[in-house]
Amino acid sequence: MSKNENRFKIVYKDGSVVKTEGLRQILIDTETGVNYLVWNSGYAGGITPMFDSEGKVLVTKE
Numbered sequence: 634m635s636k637n638e639n640r641f642k643i644v645y646k647d648g649s650v651v652k653t654e655g656l657r658q659i660l661i662d663t664e665t666g667v668n669y670l671v672w673n674s675g676y677a678g679g680i681t682p683m684f685d686s687e688g689k690v691l692v693t694k695e
Contacts, residue, residue: 640664644693650674659683666692 645659655674662669668683668691683691 638663641669644668661693663695666694668693 640663641660642663643658644661646656647658648654648656650656650673653674655672655678658671660669660671661667669680670683671680672678685691
């Protein structure tokens with residue numbers, strides 16, 4: 634991967650950082666395919682990997 638490429642691709646975006654509910658995004662790591670849920674609002678936020686119904690990490694194959 635070159636320095637000009639982004640490692641994470643945004644596949645879903647909802648909400649706004651200026652509203653109280655915050656901004657929710659789903660990102661895919663382009664190297665591993667792992668899906669992450671990202672939430673932020675104001676100065677707070679969090680990130681977690683997403684899991685399927687069997688408890689395995691959700692991986693998107695491209």
